[in-house]
Amino acid sequence: MAQKKKSSNYYYASQWTLMYAKFRKHKLAMASAIILIIFYLTAIFGNFIAPQGTEQFDSRYVNCGPTPVHFFHEGKFVGPFVYGLQKERNMETFMYEFSEKSDEIYRIRFFQQGQRGGEYKWLGLFESNLHLFEAEEGGVVFLIGTDYMGRDLFSRVVLGSQISLFIPIVGMILTVFLGILIGSIAGYFGGRVDNVIQRLIEVVRSFPQVPLWMALSAAIPPTMKPAQIFMLMTIILSLISWPDMARTVRSKFFSIKKEDYIMSARISGAPGSAIVMRHMIPSFLSYIIVRMSLTIPHLIVGETTLSFLGLGLRSPATSWGVLLQETNKLETIMFFGWKLLPMIFVFITVLAFNFLGDGLRDAADPYK
Amino acid sequence: MNKDNIVLEVRNLTKTYESGKTKVYALSDVSFTAREGETIGIVGESGCGKTTLGRCIVRGIEATSGEVILHKDGRQIDFLKATKSEMKELRPDIQMIFQDPYGSLDPRMTVYDIISEPLRYFGNSTKDEINRKVDAITEKVGLDKSFLRRYPHAFSGGQRQRIGIAKSLILNPKVVVCDEAVSALDVSIQAQIINLLEELQDELGLTYLFISHALAVVRHISDRIMVMYLGKVVEFGDTEDLFKNPMHPYTKALLSAAPIPDPDYKMERIILEGEVPTPVNPPKGCHFHPRCRYATEQCRNTYPPFEKRNGRYIACWNSGAMEAE
Ligand SMILES: Nc1ncnc2c1ncn2[C@@H]1O[C@H](COP(=O)(O)OP(=O)(O)O)[C@@H](O)[C@H]1O
Ligand SMILES: [Mg+2]
Numbered sequence: 003m004a005q006k007k008k009s010s011n012y013y014y015a016s017q018w019t020l021m022y023a024k025f026r027k028h029k030l031a032m033a034s035a036i037i038l039i040i041f042y043l044t045a046i047f048g049n050f051i052a053p054q055g056t057e058q059f060d061s062r063y064v065n066c067g068p069t070p071v072h073f074f075h076e077g078k079f080v081g082p083f084v085y086g087l088q089k090e091r092n093m094e095t096f097m098y099e100f101s102e103k104s105d106e107i108y109r110i111r112f113f114q115q116g117q118r119g120g121e122y123k124w125l126g127l128f129e130s131n132l133h134l135f136e137a138e139e140g141g142v143v144f145l146i147g148t149d150y151m152g153r154d155l156f157s158r159v160v161l162g163s164q165i166s167l168f169i170p171i172v173g174m175i176l177t178v179f180l181g182i183l184i185g186s187i188a189g190y191f192g193g194r195v196d197n198v199i200q201r202l203i204e205v206v207r208s209f210p211q212v213p214l215w216m217a218l219s220a221a222i223p224p225t226m227k228p229a230q231i232f233m234l235m236t237i238i239l240s241l242i243s244w245p246d247m248a249r250t251v252r253s254k255f256f257s258i259k260k261e262d263y264i265m266s267a268r269i270s271g272a273p274g275s276a277i278v279m280r281h282m283i284p285s286f287l288s289y290i291i292v293r294m295s296l297t298i299p300h301l302i303v304g305e306t307t308l309s310f311l312g313l314g315l316r317s318p319a320t321s322w323g324v325l326l327q328e329t330n331k332l333e334t335i336m337f338f339g340w341k342l343l344p345m346i347f348v349f350i351t352v353l354a355f356n357f358l359g360d361g362l363r364d365a366a367d368p369y370k
Numbered sequence: 371m372n373k374d375n376i377v378l379e380v381r382n383l384t385k386t387y388e389s390g391k392t393k394v395y396a397l398s399d400v401s402f403t404a405r406e407g408e409t410i411g412i413v414g415e416s417g418c419g420k421t422t423l424g425r426c427i428v429r430g431i432e433a434t435s436g437e438v439i440l441h442k443d444g445r446q447i448d449f450l451k452a453t454k455s456e457m458k459e460l461r462p463d464i465q466m467i468f469q470d471p472y473g474s475l476d477p478r479m480t481v482y483d484i485i486s487e488p489l490r491y492f493g494n495s496t497k498d499e500i501n502r503k504v505d506a507i508t509e510k511v512g513l514d515k516s517f518l519r520r521y522p523h524a525f526s527g528g529q530r531q532r533i534g535i536a537k538s539l540i541l542n543p544k545v546v547v548c549d550e551a552v553s554a555l556d557v558s559i560q561a562q563i564i565n566l567l568e569e570l571q572d573e574l575g576l577t578y579l580f581i582s583h584a585l586a587v588v589r590h591i592s593d594r595i596m597v598m599y600l601g602k603v604v605e606f607g608d609t610e611d612l613f614k615n616p617m618h619p620y621t622k623a624l625l626s627a628a629p630i631p632d633p634d635y636k637m638e639r640i641i642l643e644g645e646v647p648t649p650v651n652p653p654k655g656c657h658f659h660p661r662c663r664y665a666t667e668q669c670r671n672t673y674p675p676f677e678k679r680n681g682r683y684i685a686c687w688n689s690g691a692m693e694a695e
Contacts, residue, residue: 015521016478016480016521017477017478017521020523261473262468262469262470262473262474263473263474263475263476265425265430265431265468265474266466266468266474266475266534266537267476267487268429268430269428269429269430269461269464269465269466270465270487270488270491270537270541271457271458271461271462271488271491271492271541272487272490272491273491276490276491281476284478285476285478
């Protein structure tokens with residue numbers, strides 16, 4: 003036996019077991035996977051985690067910076083709390099500014115039937131007004147500040163992630179579906195069919211993406227519900243992004259077609275469908291998964307870009323792109339720097355998906 | 371088993387690859403018959419069309435023209451033009467063992483799934499029958515039953531080749547094309563696999579088309595030898611006879627280039643001259659003439675007929691003259 007004393011499990015290890023073992027060694031990808039899982043769980047439990055709902059605002063706290071969470075008051079441990087806020091007009095800029103009043107302490111309470119947060123329907127099923135955390139009556143917690151209407155940005159990031167993290171998955175599924183379907187047709191039939199599809203791919207790829215998105219999203223009627231608008235945007239993004247997938251699938255088909263085990267299957271009497279389903283698709287499934295993990299950040303950035311340009315969702319509906327809309331003025335960034343903080347979430351998510359893709363790519367071929 | 375029964379008849383098998391303007395004549399006009407239980411060795415330089423011949427016969431690739439006639443229960447059916455229902459019946463009869471024991475097994479399937487795959491497509495075996503057949507064949511090829519749940523990456527070349535052999539034989543074929551079936555293996559393992567192939571042949575009455583460039587191996591296992599040059603058969607005859615007395619100038623050169631451990635066997639080493647021609651532009655006349663020292667005007671103009679002479683098939687204008695030499 004060539005492999006002398008590898009653990010006997012190795013002999014029984016399927017492709018997926020080997021891939022997982024290899025993936026685990028990629029520390030950055032593992033960390034990214036954990037971060038993404040946390041983000042997605044946060045989105046799922048978003049209404050519970052966000053202290054405010056999408057429709058709520060507080061005109062007393064417009065453009066308020068982040069309120070630091072403290073643990074010690076005058077050297078004594080009191081647990082997490084925030085100080086009360088003092089609102090003053092800055093006589094140089096003529097804008098209101100907030101400062102902490104060091105004699106008012108509002109403890110942060112966990113698992114509260116929220117007064118500020120209000121009711122929500124979790125997954126559209128259970129009515130509840132339970133919130134993860136909230137300041138005592140009279141105090142406010144804005145972890146990353148508020149916007150021009152006094153809405154809590156942290157809540158909006160969390161609630162926006164429900165759209166920004168999940169709809170790209172729908173888009174990814176559509177992209178992958180179109181890519182596999184069109185790529186397999188080209189790869190399986192080859193010849194003329196392949197030629198036509200290749201030209202089509204070139205045409206779609208040669209469109210400048212941003213103007214095309216803009217044109218298509220401008221065609222979406224603004225009377226539609228936010229979720230529908232978002233869905234349409236995703237479909238638009240998928241219609242533009244399938245060619246890469248189709249190319250990968252097509253070239254995989256061509257290279258795998260030449261493998262001896264495909265001919266061996268044919269000689270064993272396997273019909274075309276069995277060859278595709280049993281041998282070809284499984285052999286590049288791992289690559290498809292890699293592509294999937296790289297398609298999602300592409301779609302997230304796409305959505306963010308469109309909404310930032312004001313072509314996607316509009317307030318009060320929220321997504322990460324909508325949150326960044328406010329930052330398209332230089333003064334905003336100068337005076338209210340915290341409004342860029344939602345960008346960090348976009349950044350982390352995109353980066354994490356890319357690292358995840360890297361790790362999956364390394365693990366994809368466990369036989370090398 | 372009767373060694374005179376014909377099981378397979380190949381007629382004018384031709385394969386050309388076309389890409390754009392260039393045409394590759396990988397196989398042209400190959401004809402021969404194979405008898406039940408015999409081994410036909412197919413030899414020739416790399417690129418002469420051995421693999422193409424094997425794959426066209428098993429329909430791994432589609433031949434451009436020609437026939438592969440299977441003799442079955444008194445009927446003669448052209449395998450290459452078989453209808454769907456005929457295919458269902460004939461497909462199991464012609465199988466293939468591959469050269470590369472790494473590339474020919476799907477790395478994502480367990481050994482059990484690999485070996486039993488052909489049974490999925492033929493007959494309506496129950497799970498029990500499949501298990502029984504798989505057990506029987508794994509034992510026959512000398513694999514441990516405990517290997518069945520493992521994946522191919524857990525095995526050495528020799529064991530993988532046994533898995534490949536089990537897969538090829540599970541449908542009870544009559545004719546098996548072995549394309550360089552041992553060439554990728556260590557020499558000591560080669561001997562084991564050759565012995566296994568011979569045992570299986572005796573037990574199951576298989577006919578082998580044994581493709582190899584290793585002359586010593588071919589000489590050991592084959593009853594008859596077919597020598598190919600640029601897509602054509604140039605000589606075809608009984609093994610010992612052909613090795614002792616090669617008639618075609620190309621066969622002479624080929625055999626003289628290989629060290630044969632036989633004291634009776636004395637032959638000057640013939641070095642082939644001239645450029646190695648390619649099947650893209652086969653020379654006019656006899657394909658071998660640019661490298662042949664006996665070449666005449668006739669050789670340069672017309673391809674010689676493939677004729678039976680002294681119990682041997684040969685395609686050469688001069689073989690008579692050379693014997694007199
Ligand atoms: N798919 C293909 N396309 C074009 N030419 C091919 C293809 N497959 C084989 N050939 C050519 O056909 C000839 C015979 O090849 P092959 O049958 O593999 O020879 P052998 O097995 O004797 O080495 C070679 O010249 C090879 O380059
Ligand atoms: Mg070959």
